[in-house]
Structures are given as structure tokens and as C-alpha cells.
């Protein structure tokens with residue numbers, strides 16, 4: 001298989017083999033995952049061997065919300081390329097996009113841009129620290145690779161373990177940052193209160209996703225908003241993954257709580273590199289009092305792609321489609337599991353859903369599931385991030401294949417053959433050094 005062979009080369013010359021943990025083939029199906037794509041369109045991905053699969057997994061890790069190579073977004077990008085993407089002058093689309101983001105989020109007054117999610121979070125945290133003149137950050141959830149965040153694991157190996165990616169190592173993060181990133185768990189307001197109690201005057205920001213796996217407990221977000229305002233900390237909502245999936249903009253618009261800063265990336269530009277930090281004028285002005293500046297944050301493709309993506313997202317009510325398709329797949333997982341007699345727990349937002357087998361051989365089962373589905377022509381794992389390009393027909397076909405796959409899994413459990421049916425090693429989970 002050309003893809004896996006190429007990944008073997010990559011592992012020797014690119015540490016980790018790829019730039020994103022979630023694209024490591026060993027996380028899906030070691031030695032069998034197609035690993036690289038030659039072409040992608042709609043929901044279809046063609047690998048280096050010329051095999052085409054329907055992506056019923058993560059659609060560009062949540063970035064390609066409209067589908068791969070969306071014709072409207074790509075037309076706008078190609079026109080921008082023809083007119084030049086980087087000059088000594090600025091791209092006017094930056095202003096147009098800022099106006100659009102502010103129209104969607106009326107609580108915000110100013111916008112800055114970068115090109116990745118993690119770097120946008122680093123910008124947001126810098127602005128919060130500059131605005132408050134304080135150092136510490138209380139946070140919940142995963143927020144990228146930056147020093148400010150990994151500092152939570154300095155001297156305390158397990159602080160980040162319940163925050164989406166367990167085992168993140170803080171090597172290379174200055175020891176001096178120890179004690180500056182203080183974790184609390186979602187819906188555990190008392191944990192935040194206890195952080196606030198001992199750090200009232202040193203908290204620059206409270207950083208969190210407004211919602212991800214669980215619904216907010218009644219009053220949870222409102223209480224956080226009140227605490228942030230009371231102690232003068234900046235409330236930062238990380239909407240990198242939740243933005244432009246449940247509504248036109250951040251999910252916080254549905255939850256009726258306004259932050260001081262919200263951060264977008266991924267779905268906002270359908271896979272083109274783009275991220276935005278939006279915030280109240282008062283807080284965002286602090287970006288002027290510190291140095292936040294980079295050449296490639298001024299190129300034209302990102303804003304052009306974001307404008308085309310967001311306009312299409314609104315025009316076609318894409319969020320409704322994602323929610324409908326996501327609900328069908330979630331129901332499909334549950335129904336297929338029930339029919340096969342497998343124990344499975346499905347959870348998450350419909351447009352960001354996932355499941356887990358409730359079985360001691362869970363990892364063997366998920367690996368075998370991916371192997372069986374790949375043979376049936378699907379990229380499938382325990383997560384599903386629907387896109388506008390997923391059709392009813394594709395979902396129906398997937399659900400038939402799914403029932404068949406789950407029946408095979410159940411039978412393998414009965415016979416004790418699950419592990420022996422695997423044609424390669426079991427998938428890796430979390431952050432483990434890739435050997």
C-alpha cells in the first residue's frame with residue numbers, strides 16, 4: 001500500500017510523521033490506513049493507490065464543513081489567486097470578513113486574524129494577559145499545542161488528562177510557567193471557584209469551550225460569566241471546533257452567554273488556513289499594547305475562503321443539515337449496536353458526535369471496525385463530523401454497511417476471534433510517542 005509505505009518514509013524524516021496528532025494513521029488502523037490522499041471531492045477521498053472512499057469519519061478533522069473541494073469556496077479562492085494573494089498592501093477581504101463576523105456576533109467589536117487554531121488561542125491568551133496585566137489562566141478542555149496551555153502539565157503529569165488529549169508532555173515548556181495554567185472540569189463550578197479563591201487577583205482569563213461533550217448544567221455558563229466579570233478576568237470561548245457547526249457562528253449564540261473573546265478556526269474556511277480572534281473593543285484594544293504580528297496572517301486566501309464558506313453556510317442553512325445527518329448517524333450507531341447485541345455509548349453534539357464500545361476489548365473492536373469499514377469503502381472511526389456534502393443516499397448506504405460491520409464484531413466477540421481478525425496492530429490512542 002503506497003500510503004503506508006510513504007508514511008514509513010515520513011516517520012524517518014518528519015518527527016511523528018505528520019503535523020497533526022489526529023491525522024496519524026496509527027490512530028486509526030496501523031499498517032492499513034490509506035494515510036495520504038491524492039484527490040478529494042465532496043465526501044470522497046482517493047488514496048495513492050487510486051482507491052476511493054466515502055469519508056464517514058472526521059472530514060478534515062472538522063475543517064471541511066461544506067465538503068472537500070467545495071466549488072463555491074474554491075472558485076472564490078482561485079479568483080483571489082489570479083488577482084494575487086500577497087502584496088505590500090493589505091487584502092480588503094480582511095475588513096469584509098471582520099464586518100461579517102461582527103454582524104454574526106453583535107457582542108463583539110473587533111477582530112484579529114491568524115491561520116491556525118492553536119496560534120489563535122495563543123493570541124487570545126496574550127491579549128487577555130496584556131489587558132489584565134495578570135499571568136494565570138483557568139481553563140477547561142483542549143486548546144492546542146502552545147506553551148501557555150501545556151504549562152498545566154509542568155510538574156503535574158495528569159492535569160491535562162481529562163481535557164480531551166491525555167498524556168501531553170510539556171517538555172520544552174519553560175519551568176517558570178509552572179502554576180500559570182490551572183485546569184477545571186466542565187460543569188464543575190466548584191473547581192473553578194476554588195481556583196478563583198486562591199488566585200482572584202492573578203487570573204487573566206478563563207478559557208473554555210462553551211459546550212462540547214456534555215450540555216452545560218443549568219446556570220453553569222452564566223455563573224462563569226458572572227465570576228469572570230466580578231474578578232476582572234477575560235472570558236475566552238474557544239469555538240475552534242464548535243464554531244460554524246450548530247449555528248451561523250459560535251455555539252455560544254445558542255447558549256445565550258457572551259464571552260469577552262471568541263476564537264474560530266477549522267470550519268470557518270472549509271479547510272483553508274484561517275483563524276479569527278473576535279472580542280469586545282475594550283479587551284481587543286490590548287492587542288495594540290503588545291506585539292502580535294506575522295507576515296502570513298495577511299495573505300488573502302484565508303479571508304476569501306472564510307467569506308465564501310460563511311456565506312454559503314448561512315445561505316444553505318448548513319447547520320441544519322449537519323445536525324440532521326449527525327443525528328441519523330448517532331441513531332444508526334445505537335440501532336446497529338442494539339441489533340448486534342454490542343454495548344455502545346454514543347454522545348456529543350449531533351454535528352460533532354462519537355461513540356465508544358463499552359467492552360474491555362474496546363480498542364481491538366474499534367480497530368476492527370475501522371478495518372471492516374475500510375474494506376467496504378468507508379473511512380470510519382468512532383467519531384463523525386458531518387458535512388454539507390453528505391447526502392441522504394450516502395448516509396443510508398453507510399448505515400447498511402454499519403449494521404453488517406457491527407454484526408461481524410459481535411460474532412467475533414462470541415467466538416473470541418476479534419484480535420485475530422485484525423490484519424495489523426491495534427490502533428493507538430491519545431498522545432503516545434510514535435515509535
Ligand SMILES: Cc1ncc(COP(=O)(O)O)c(C=O)c1O
Nearest residue numbers: 116117118142143144238240241
Ligand atoms: C477546542 C480546540 N481548541 C484548539 C484546537 C487547536 O486547533 P489547531 O489544531 O487548528 O491548532 C483544537 C483542535 O482540535 C480544538 O478542538
